[in-house]
Amino acid sequence: MKCKEICERIEASYPVAYACEWDNPGLLVGSDEKEVSRIYLALDATESVIEAAVAAKADLLITHHPMIFSPIRKVNTGDFIGRRIIRMIKADLSYYAMHTNYDVCGMAELAAGYLNLTGRRVLEPVVCELNRASGESQGFGRIGTLPRKMTVRECCAYVKEAFGLPNVKVFGDLDREVACAAVAPGSGKSMLKAALNERVEVLITGDIDHHEGIDAVSQGMAVIDAGHYGIEHIFIADMERFLSEEIPAVEIVKAPVCQPFEVV
Known part of the structure; x- marks a missing residue:
């Protein structure tokens, strides 16, 4: 299934029109013509999540929080967002976020x-x-x-x-x-x-x-x-359910549920 078809299925149930003006949902990295057979689900597109998605041989990463909020003036390895974008492009990993919608x-x-x-x-x-x-x-x-x-x-x-x-x-x-x-x-x-x-x-x-x-x-x-x-970690299990029902031919892989901090 093409990436754009998956995006259309998602946005039929979670319309981008409901997103806040400051938000940035949608396909943020990659081609909407890309064929997708495996999706990796996570809350945030951290470097470790991206590496896990690449290791899982995912074609599309879907997160709740957008990695990109503000306009980007440059994309290079000296910037933590730039590094992630470059890594996804090199790995041919498309990236979609669905936030306030x-x-x-x-x-x-x-x-x-x-x-x-x-x-x-x-x-x-x-x-x-x-x-x-x-x-x-x-x-x-x-x-x-x-x-x-x-x-x-x-x-x-x-x-x-x-x-x-x-x-x-x-x-x-x-x-x-x-x-x-x-x-x-x-x-x-x-x-x-x-x-x-x-x-x-x-x-x-x-x-x-x-x-x-x-x-x-x-x-x-x-x-x-x-x-x-x-x-908000409930997003991961809920989207696994939604995508499994909407696009059963596409495999869904979930990031482990783990707090991003420790109380010591």
Whole structure:
């Protein structure tokens, strides 16, 4: 199957129109005419991931986070992005990223499913020509009700089990009981205001810093920081499922799920 046909299948379910203006999804390296028989899935196009994709004899690397965000003025081996681009071109490895369009059309609902939230609704709606015409509600994050009322401490354990995490960071009273939850995979800094406006009792997200965390608590909301990778790694298994259903003739290889840091 040609690379462009795979891209079309992906974008039919995760339209690029839903991506943020600052984002850079799509085919970033390689030819859309390339024949693809094996895909390598990962969250980030690090040098080790690229080498693993090459070793696996993959034709196409698909990640959640784009390796290229800002315009590139030069491509050479003296630059860490340039080195990766050159390596992929030399290995004839095409590269595709699906970022905020997947966040809007897949990641948030998927994460809410991992947490078994009921009565789900969008936390921060996104309006574009696609849903303006259809009236369909899409956006970042989901709000819902936990399976049962639980303490923040119990909710931390619940989140760790749901996403397979060794630890989480938490802001708030561990003994407070919560039921209304919101989940915002990735960086949830921009979701804090929306969650507070919706009277969310606990926000499950990532990349929350000191001031944001204590300010949220002061306004009545606990925050469980599961890490950026901690929730978003579910992209890999979900895309394996999606691609296996959409293009069963193409082999899918997954990068191992592993936090990109260690707590010592």
